[in-house]
Amino acid sequence: MSFEAHPTAIIEDTSTIGDGTRIGPYAIIEPGARIGTDCEISAHAIIKKNVVMGDRCRVAEHAVLGGDPQDLAFHPEINSQVVIGNDNVFREFVTLHRGTGEGTETRVGNQNFLMAGAHLGHNVSIGDHCILANNVLLAGHVRFGSQIVVGGATVFHQFVRVGDLAMIQGLSKFGQDILPGAMAAEYNGIAGLNHVGLRRAGFEKAARESIREVYELFFHRGFSPKQFLEAVADRELPAPAAQVRAFVQAGSKRGYCRFIRASEFKGRGKE
Numbered sequence: 001m002s003f004e005a006h007p008t009a010i011i012e013d014t015s016t017i018g019d020g021t022r023i024g025p026y027a028i029i030e031p032g033a034r035i036g037t038d039c040e041i042s043a044h045a046i047i048k049k050n051v052v053m054g055d056r057c058r059v060a061e062h063a064v065l066g067g068d069p070q071d072l073a074f075h076p077e078i079n080s081q082v083v084i085g086n087d088n089v090f091r092e093f094v095t096l097h098r099g100t101g102e103g104t105e106t107r108v109g110n111q112n113f114l115m116a117g118a119h120l121g122h123n124v125s126i127g128d129h130c131i132l133a134n135n136v137l138l139a140g141h142v143r144f145g146s147q148i149v150v151g152g153a154t155v156f157h158q159f160v161r162v163g164d165l166a167m168i169q170g171l172s173k174f175g176q177d178i179l180p181g182a183m184a185a186e187y188n189g190i191a192g193l194n195h196v197g198l199r200r201a202g203f204e205k206a207a208r209e210s211i212r213e214v215y216e217l218f219f220h221r222g223f224s225p226k227q228f229l230e231a232v233a234d235r236e237l238p239a240p241a242a243q244v245r246a247f248v249q250a251g252s253k254r255g256y257c258r259f260i261r262a263s264e265f266k267g268r269g270k271e
Contacts, residue, residue, distance in 0.1 A: 006043075015047075018055065033066070036086070050079070050098055054086035054110070063090045069100040069122035071140065078102050085110035085128070092116040099123050100140065109146065121158075133170060145180065147201060159253045164243055165201055167194040176255045179218070180243040181211050189260035190219065198240060207238040214241040218248070219259040225252070 005011055005023040015029045018037035023029065025043040033047045036055035041047060045059045048066030059065065066082045068074060080099030087110055090096075094114045099105045100122040108120070109128040117135040120126070124138050127146030132138075136150045139158040148162055151170025162168070163180025169191075178184045181198055183191045193215060198208050214237070218228050225248050232245050248256075 024061075030066075048098075050081045051084070052081060053084040054088075056086055057084060057088045058090065060089075060091045060094070060116075062092055063094040065090065065094075065096045067095060067097050069097045069140065071100045071122060074100050074122075080122075081105040082108075084108045085112075087111045089113045091118075094118050096120045096124075097122045115152075127164070147197065149197070157254065161247070161250075161252065161254075163247045165194055165197045165240070167197055174257065176257045177247075177252045178257055179215070180247055181215075181240050182257070184257060186260065188257045190257045191260050203238075203240055207240055210238050211240040211244060214244050218244070218256075225256070 002019050003017045003021040003023065006025040008025045009023045009027045011017065011023065011029045012031040014031040016034040018035055018039065020038040021035055023041045027041045027043060028046045030047065030049040032049045033051045035047060035053045038056045039053065040058045042059060042061045044062045046064045051066035068076060079102060082096050082098045083105050085108060088108055091114060093116055096106055097120065104123055106120055106123055107125045109126060111128055112126060112130045114132045115134045118132045119137045121138055121140040123141045126144035129146055130144055130148045132150045133152035135153045137155045139156055141159045142156045143161045145162060145164035147165045150168045154168055154170055154172045157175035160174055161177045163178060165180055166178050166182045166184055169185035172184065172186050174184065174188055176188045179190065181194050183194050185191045193212060195208060214232060217223060217231055223231065229248055237245060
């Protein structure tokens with residue numbers, strides 16, 4: 001294979017580097033790491049063992065991918081992975097931790113952008129086309145869908161799930177699940193629908209109206225999740241509304257974020 005590496009880079013013999021990949025000064029590629037084609041590993045970045053990275057990924061200075069979990073029950077001899085798709089960007093000081101159990105993994109899909117200081121804990125999974133701004137922190141076992149945008153310094157508790165096309169305000173904190181298509185904010189709050197994101201994703205007005213009606217049932221009728229599922233069980237729902245139903249059907253370990261009224265949300269914003 002043909003790749004470029006600065007003379008000061010440390011590349012272990014048992015690692016695999018794809019054609020066209022460039023490795024900068026003082027970068028470290030540990031034994032067993034596998035890196036795809038046309039990637040860029042910048043100065044002082046570290047790709048640790050058990051990382052499997054796809055093609056055309058960019059890893060900026062001082063990022064560390066594949067570190068051991070921050071879990072007191074973890075043993076270093078456990079065999080686990082970080083699995084990364086294609087066309088991802090990991091900016092400065094991003095950290096990704098490998099799975100905490102034998103044979104488990106932390107997984108990143110395709111075409112995601114993790115800005116400086118973002119962190120994915122052990123056993124996290126994120127889909128495709130997500131943007132995590134600076135210092136976003138995902139604790140262990142968090143599950144992200146696709147096309148999610150998260151503002152800076154937002155934090156997520158273990159086992160939280162976030163549905164597709166959610167837009168999340170910076171400086172927020174979440175210990176409960178965020179439904180697909182939501183505008184989420186503050187502390188476990190849903191402030192409305194991500195209308196702009198839904199429209200940009202190609203959903204027509206009728207589909208967007210359908211998800212609004214499903215939100216009305218979930219948040220404003222006093223239904224439990226079980227009652228909500230009974231109410232929508234026999235409906236023919238277009239994609240975004242059907243995604244909400246499937247998200248609730250999958251079950252939650254943490255419960256669901258509550259709806260924040262506009263007056264409440266604006267009042268907090270003025271503090």
